[in-house]
Amino acid sequence: MAAQSNKLPRWKMRLLWSLLVLCLILTSLKLLDGPEPGLSFFSSSEVNDDSQEEALKLSVYGVLFxxxxxxxxxxGDSHFKTVLVPADLPIVVPYTALVTRFGELGGALIKAESNPGGDRLTVEVGLKGKSLFQVTLLKDPELRRLAGKIAIVIDDFGYSFSSLVKGFIELDQEITLSILPGLDYSRKIAQAGFDAKQGVILHLPMEAKNDEVGFDDLILRTGLSETEIRDRVRKAVRGLPHIIGLNNHMGSLATEDEKLLSVMMDEVKKAGLFFLDSHTNFKTLAYGMAGEKGVPRAINDTFLDAIEEEPFIREQVYLLAEIASRKGQAIGIGHPEKLTLKVLKKELPKLERRGFQFVGIAELVK
Known part of the structure; x- marks a missing residue:
């Protein structure tokens, strides 16, 4: 989402990293200037020594994972561990997290050191003057984390411009806003999303088998003439600023109609847009038709909040991560609900720390 900046020369980058590592080491060593052999960050008198020692040792794995x-x-073993740090993770990041976690658990920092190149960091931790273990981080330029790109699309915007809507727009991670056409707040949300550098697409109403979609003058229904289909697509596209693509709203019936889809995709291609198949129907023909017509396309992997319960939504977010680990990318669709926003705010930063990238849907279309 942030604007790209010009890259610094490689020698300057190495100098900056070396200075940063040196600052961290000096800060760590500063903590060792007290009269005792190790500095206890927090009082741990209420904690059994054996339990505290075990917690410190286990914390290494929690932080690294x-x-x-x-x-x-x-x-290594329980006293000396060596950790290979992948190339896509700055070595100072897990180092800082480890030191912070040891402090939270009442540990004492006995030693902290680095090699001149800054690609090897060692920290020794103790408890009440006793050395417990040592962890050495080694940068490995050949390693990469098993992560991938994740695109999250939030459907059904346009009914209001509430604090909930703003919460989605203001997420730190990039998402895509899918906005229904012709509603009171459709254009305002599209502008706000664009200004916040979030992707904006049209959420095009299409006929469902239960026929409960609404949007009578814009919905694509089976049985419409070719002219009516073209006019409705054009009207919906013209009515929403900043759109880069579209996906279907409902459409379990319309996405099985080859004639309707053929005409629709012709208009999508003329408008220079891509198509995301929401996959509301396992018999959908929309994704295939987009390919036949030369329209850039993608297909939804899962719905995040088909069941509006926090544990379910969380599991779906991590399902996306699992799919992205296997396939390199994953797409999920959610809706502007409080629980959905709550889970995204909590879980997306965790996945970012593991190396997953959150991107706009435009980056994943083919």
Whole structure:
């Protein structure tokens, strides 16, 4: 989402990283200037020594796994561990997190050191003057985390411009807003999303088998003439600023109609847009028709909030991560609900730390 900046020369980047590592090491060593052999960050008198020691040792794995470091990148024993840090993860990030976590658990920082190149960091941790273990982080330029790109599309915007809607627009991660045409707040949300550098697409109403879609003058229905289909698509596209593509709203019936889809995709191609098949019907022909017509396309992998319960939504978010790990990318569709926003705010930063990238749907169309 942030604007791209010009890259610094490689020697300057290496100098900056070396200075940053040096600052971190000096800060860590500063903590060792007290009269005791180790500095206890927090009082731990209420914690049993054995339990605290076990918690400190286990915390290493929790921190490392949180950044997507795999178990087979960790070697050694309970006293000396070596951790390979992948190329796409700055080595100072897990180092800082480890030091912070040890402090939270009442540990003592006995030693912290780095090699001149800044690609090797070591921290030794103790408890009440006793050395417990040492962790060495080694940068490995050949390793990459098993992560991928995730596009999250939020449907059904346009009914209001509430704090909930603003919450989605203001997410730190990039998402795509799918906006229904012709509603009171459709254009305002499209402008706000564009200004916030979120992707904006049209949520085009299409006939469902239960016939409960609405949008009588814009909905694409089976049985419409070719002229009516073209006019409705054009009207919906013209009515919403900043759109880069579209997906179907409902459409379990319309996405099985080859004639309707053929005409619709002709108009989508003329408008220079892409098509995201929401996959509301497992018999959908829309994705295939987009390909036949030369329209850039993508297809939804899962709905995040088909069941409006926090545990379910969380599981669906992590299903996207699992799909992205296997396929390199994943697409999920949600809706502007409080629980959905709550889960996204909580879980997306965790997945980012593991190396997943959240991108606009435009980056995943083919």
């Amino acid at each position: 949180d950044f997507g470091i795999q178990v087979d990148w960790i070697t």
